[in-house]
Amino acid sequence: MQRSMLKSKIHRARITDVNLNYEGSIVIDPVLMEAADLLTYEKVHVLNINNGTRAETYVIKGARNSGEIGIRGALARWAQPGDLIIIVAYAMVDEKELPNFVPKIILVNENNQITETI
Numbered sequence: 001m002q003r004s005m006l007k008s009k010i011h012r013a014r015i016t017d018v019n020l021n022y023e024g025s026i027v028i029d030p031v032l033m034e035a036a037d038l039l040t041y042e043k044v045h046v047l048n049i050n051n052g053t054r055a056e057t058y059v060i061k062g063a064r065n066s067g068e069i070g071i072r073g074a075l076a077r078w079a080q081p082g083d084l085i086i087i088v089a090y091a092m093v094d095e096k097e098l099p100n101f102v103p104k105i106i107l108v109n110e111n112n113q114i115t116e117t118i
Contacts, residue, residue, distance in 0.1 A: 005092035024073025049084040067112035
C-alpha cells in the first residue's frame with residue numbers, strides 16, 4: 001500500500017508580488033525550490049495564513065537568490081504582497097519506505113531566505 005505523505009514544505013514565506021495578467025502559477029526562488037525538493041511544474045498547495053484559505057497550483061522557477069514568491073494568474077485575486085503562506089507538496093510513499101521517509105521542511109525569514117532546514 002502507498003500513503004500520501006508531506007514531501008516538501010516552505011513555511012511562512014512572504015508573497016513578494018502578484019500579477020493577474022499572467023499564466024497561473026506560483027513563482028518561487030530556485031534556491032527555495034532546491035532546498036524543498038520542488039520541481040518546475042510540480043503541483044503544490046498554497047495555504048494563505050492571512051486569510052485562512054488554501055489553493056492549488058504549480059511551480060514556476062523565479063530568479064535565483066531573489067527571495068521571490070509571486071502569485072500569478074487568477075490566483076492573484078486570492079492574495080496580496082506581504083501575505084504569509086505555506087507551500088506544500090505531497091508524494092505517494094510505499095509503506096516499506098515510511099520508516100526512513102523524511103519530508104523537506106524549510107523555514108524562511110521575512111525576506112524568504114532560508115533560516116533552517118528540518
